[in-house]
Amino acid sequence: MEKNKFYNLGLKAEVLKAIDYMGFTEPSQIQEQVIPVLLQGEDVIGQAQTGTGKTLAFGAPMLNNLVKSKGQIKSIVLAPTRELAIQVSEELSRISKYMDMELLAVYGGYSIEKQIRAIKRGVDIIVGTPGRVLDLIRRKVINLSYVDFLILDEADEMLNMGFIQDIEDIVKNCKEDRQTLLFSATMPKEIKNLAKRYMKKDAKHIAVVKKSMTVSSVEQYYFEVKPKKRFEAFCRIIDVDNPEAAIIFCKTKRGVDELVESMQSRGYSVEGMHGDMSQNQRMNTLRKFKEGNLKFLVATDVAARGIDVENVTHVINYDLPQDVESYVHRIGRTGRANKQGVAYTIVTGRELGTIRQIEKHTKGKIDRKDLPKIEDIFNSKCEDILNRVYKNIETDDYKKFLSVIENSSEKISAENMAAALMSLIYNKEVSFDYTEDIIEDKANYVRLFLTVGRIDKLSPKKLLEFIDENSGIGKEHIGTIDILEKFSFINVQEDVVKNIITNCSGKKFLGRKLKIEVSTKSKKR
Incomplete structure (x- = not known):
């Protein structure tokens, strides 16, 4: 069994057990540098991009040192968007799997009454967007005077979205004797000033500079699937493409075992590789794969490091990797010996943001592909x-x-x-019937009228961020945006119209009270 290098960082047994369960055996660069410093109780300014494993870097030591106290919020994490707040909350839940911790994500677009009831029942850790957290503070629902840990995640993004004053107002409500962590991909003047005002003078500055990562010999695509239809969609993809040899990546050892079992039950030529298998097992599996006697190999990131096979035509990310660097290592298994390779990534709607981050940091394009029909x-x-x-x-x-x-x-x-x-x-x-509906019907789109335009310096980015923050509706539900001089039109999916109008119309936006209503001409995108 492979040695888990997280055991060298000083984390307690419950946290290490969860990390084992998550399938991680080797810390990323930011995790290796940040975890020991945070365990010592020091403030940290971390300069790292999304996709480097930041959440585990701060989540593991925070949960390691957190001491519960009934009725008191002991930790707060601020994130720029609803999507990131949910993502961070889910990751912290996985890290605290073997601990008695109550976590809650709070953000706009979701019933504030339900969030208030959850907080009153008792919460140890809150992850939220600045606007909703400040709202709950003003309602005297959240009391931050007992907070031992304050984490500002993607501080530069919160600055870009205009949250800097909200952040300061929130920080002022926290006790001074606390541990603070600030993560930011860039360090503009405003972020440096924020750190200077609200962090300890001896805060450690840890920067992770990522190498330029490109894989030009690999065509990259992603498929968006319904959460419960991942395996069905995966089978369709490999049946249509019919790869000569494919490596399929799962995040955990358990995930490898479960996928191999499911594939074998459908008659695929497949075996798995992970660290709990003996060296002989892994060598035999790899030999069969190299000799062409095995079509599919399912592996974890660590187990795949020893794989050097030139005839791999496809790499398929059944699960998203831990970080961008792992993604590049994965897809680099194909496209060798001057041959063109193909990399597919299977994602749910909630994971689309990660695809955008991978594109940003690899400076590559990952095109969307439609799921195969029967x-x-x-x-x-x-x-x-x-x-x-x-x-x-x-x-x-x-x-x-x-x-x-x-x-x-x-x-x-x-x-x-x-x-x-x-x-x-x-x-x-093809020994089974493809009968399940895995492809969403095209949604109907409704055209909305908005009382802001170019004269207000409106941009699509500003509008999408405003809608996401106030209604929780992401850009995947939004179609074309037409910005005119004094007003604008936006096409949105029919099932989110009520949410957007209820939560966004009447709010202050770009210096004026915004009005949103259904246009007299509704249409499909």
Whole structure:
């Protein structure tokens, strides 16, 4: 069994057990540098980009040192967007799996009454957007005077979104004798001033400079799936593409075992590799894969490090990696020896932000691909069978069967005979029915009218951020945006219209009270 290098950082057993369960065995650069310093109780200014494993870097030591006290909030994490707040909260929940901790994410676009009730029941850690946290402070629901840990995540993004005053107002409500961590990809003057005013003078500055990461020989795509349809979608993808040799990555050892079992039950040629397997097991599996006797290899990031195979045509990220660097290492397994490779990543709607971050830091493009339909699988498989038939004809192996067909007592046309034989091969190789609906119907879009325009210095980015912060509706629900001189139009999915109007109309935006209403001309995107 491989040695988990997190055990060298000084974390307690419950936290290490959770990290083991999550499948992480080696800390990223930022984790290795930040965790020991935070465990010592020091303030940290961390300069690192999204995709470096920041949440585990601050979450593990925070949970390690946090002391519960009934009825008191002991830690608060501020994040710029609803999406990031949810993501951070979920990651902290995984790290605290074996600890008795109550976590709550608070953000706009969700019932504040429900959040208030949850806080009153007792919460140890709050993760939230500045606007909603400040709202709850002003309502005297959140009391930060007992907070031992304050984390400002993606501080430069919060600055760009205009939250700097909100952050200062929140920090002023925290007790002075606390530990503070500030993470920011860049260090503009305003962020430096914030750190100077509200952090200890001897705060440690830890910067992780990421290498330029590009993989030019690999075509990169992502598929958006429903959360419960990931495996079904995955099967469709590999059946249509029919890879010669593919490495499939899962985040955890358990994930590897479960995916291998599911694939084997459907007849795929597949085995797995992870650190709990013996060296002999791993070597035998790798040998079969290299020799072409195994079509699919499912592995964790650590187990895949020893894989050096030139004929890998596909890399598939069944789970997203821990960080951007891991993504680059994964997809670098294909596209070798001057051959073009293909990398697919399977994501849910909530994970789309990670795809954008990977694009940003690798300076590459990950294009969206539509999930294959049942007819796509049928056509692809039939084409594959026909190609094999054509190759067989070239070898003359088929001729010994001619007399069998000619002497058959059944008078069947050559076309019907060929179709029946193709059916037998198809049904044997695709031994299950694709009946589940994994593809969302195209949503209807409604056109909304807004009382702001170019004269107010409106931009699509500002509008999307405003809607997300106040209603929790992300850009994946929004279509075209038309900005005119004094007003604008925006197309949104029909099922989010009420939410946007209720939570955004009447709010102050760009110096004026915003009014939103359904346009007299609604249309589809």
